[in-house]
Amino acid sequence: MAVIQLAGIERVFHLGDSVVHALTGLDVAIDAGEYVAIMGPSGSGKSTLLNLLGLLDRPDAGAYRLEGRDVTTLSPDEQAAVRSRRIGFVFQSFHLVPRLTAAENVALPMMLAGIPAAERAARVRQALKDFGLDQRADHRPDQLSGGQRQRVAIARATIMQPAVLLADEPTGNLDRATGDDVIHLLEELNQRGMTLIIVTHDPKIGTRAGRQLMMEDGELKSDSARPAAAAG
Amino acid sequence: MRSADVLRFARDAAAGYPLRTSLSVLAMAIGVAAVVVLTSLGDGARRYVVEQFSALGSNLVIVLPGRSATGGFSPANALTTTPRDLTVDDAFALTRLPSVRRVAPLTAGNSEINANGRLREVVVAGTASTYFDIRSFKMAQGHFLPEADWSRGAPVVVIGAKIKEEIFGANPAMGELVRLGDRRLRVVGVLKATGQGVGGMNTDEVVFVPVSVAQSLFNTSTLFRILIEARSRGEIEAVKREVTAALKARHGEEDITVITQDAVLATFDKLLRALTAAVAGIAAISLAVAGILVMNVMLVAVTQRTAEIGLLKALGARAATIRNAFMAEAAMLSLVGAVTGYGLGLFGAFVLRQVYPVFPAYPPDWAVIAALGTALGTGMLFGIMPARRAAKLDPVQALMKH
DSSP, X not given: OEEEEEEXXXXXXXXXXXXXXXXXXXXXXXXXXXXXXXXXXXXXXXXXXXXXXXXXSOOSEEEEEETTEEOTTSXXXXXXXXXXXXXXXXXXXXXXXXXXXHHHHHHHHHHHTTOOHHHHHHHHHHHHHHTXXXXXXXXXXXGSOHHHHHHHHHXXXXXXXXXXXXXXXXXXXXXXXXXXXXXXXXHHHHHTTOEEEEEOSOHHHHTTSSEEEEEETTEEEEETXXXXXXXX | OOHHXXXXXXXXXXXTSHXXXXXXXXXXXXXXHXXXXXXXXXXXXXXXXXXXXXTTOSSEEEEEESOOSSOSSOHHHHHOSOOOOOOHHHHHHHTTSTTEXXXXXXXXXXXXXXXXXXXXXXXXXXXXXXXXXXXXXXXXXEOSSOOOOTTSOOSEEEEOHHHHHHHHTTSOOTTOEEEETTEEEEEEEEEOXXXXXXXXXXXXXXXXXXXXXXXXXXXXXXXXXXXXXXXXXXXXXXXXXXXXXXXXXXXXXXXXXXXXXXXXXXXXXXXXXXXXXXXXXXXXXXHHHHHHHHHHHHHHHHXXXXXXXXXXXXXXXXXXXXXXXXXXXXXXXXXXXXXXXXXXXXXXXXXXXXXXXXXXXXXXXXXXXXXXXXXXXXXHHHHHHHHHHHHHOOHXXXXXXX
């Protein structure tokens, strides 16, 4: 069953007098466990698409079904609950809270979800161990290397065991070797069944994915899973 | 998000920006401390006056010559043209009134006391044995003026504690002869030190002689005051009526003023309470300013932490959660500021009491409650706007700010 189903998605921005069609007529279905790369030049709409998938933004038209449930009509609080439990974000600039330690950053989604402190501590300990960060638990982000920071961010994104992991240029701020480590880490998570969607403009990373979505001017230009349909 | 977590998160956020946090805490603390110290001063002044008046004695009614139209202290007292003087006979007549327990005549003047080779200027109070009970004095040595006919007092003197110390030092004063003006008087008693007195008449620096001795010393037949003690508190008004009627009958017209300690006290009490409230009001302005500062600080915090707010939203925080976190932070700044200010204020009042030991500078309860309440109230109130702004941030826009 498709974990994500987009049908006729439109997103329009009004910048002064001009109207920008960030997304037009988008129909995409992504199955559970897929590894998808969204690619395209700047301004092609790939980030807008990722924001829509992460329920940070609402489409102006069309339907978005996440795990079979129409999430576009949910109230802001219901969408927050969906973000909390079903979606994980990994950002290009890590977005760690600077005053919190690695462990506290990882625990943040559980704290927001109201999970008791004892359970949080146990899960954080396990996650930090899994990601090779158990020696860094009490370090603040400025005491960590770039690769360590992104690993903390990935640990945070997956601590609630979401259905979908959304990564926006996850290697954009990292050197080549560290970036490869991060990609391998994400791929490992994908191999364990997590749906992984990466936005990138780096073809080397894009081609590693099982499926490529090429965006251009707000439209889906090609979909490697459906070459014939997208070409038309 | 659990309440404990909201509080911990807010605390860490406040601690994450120490300068910003400590400055707004300081502003709030100064506001609260100002209210506490200033009301301590105002209320201290009130208590001081009340205590000084209470020291005069209880159920006290005072008769002074001259008619005052309005009652209480007024310039009319000084301006009345031809009041009939109060005399010892007037005072003696009042002793027969039914509601009166004791009467003490009082005449006063300045003279020089000379004894033991030392000379000093003193206030001489001419009165009678009854004065001792009316004023609730205590003796250090000997006894007060002996009971005697008011018109033929014995050549004796009772001296205040400070006079005793300055004239006699460590030597015994009892039974010594002192020269007061052109009189030679024998010391029969020394008063216990009180440190109190009204109108510059500190009893430690006064010598008491029989009223007839004082009158001949000052070559006068008039009295400065007549002090009367009513039989009970409830009979103060009756005393006032009876005294007025009796002296009107003796003088042919109502040319005296009768004041009660209660009335004077109530006036001062009211006046100084109003003063304290006014000072508190002025100090409260600084609290409002502190509240606005907290708002400013929180607005800066929202701007500074825009990316963090976007992140929290992406991680599943509801708008209410973010609002609560920022409200909690504003409340914490205010609370810590208020408590710090309360401590500072109490310390300030303590210092005041050390510097002026006679001045009971304690903040009144209402002022403390009002100051803490206003501090928390304004902090929270001015925290609402920044918190709502944070909660309303668009997560996509917020995340791009980094």
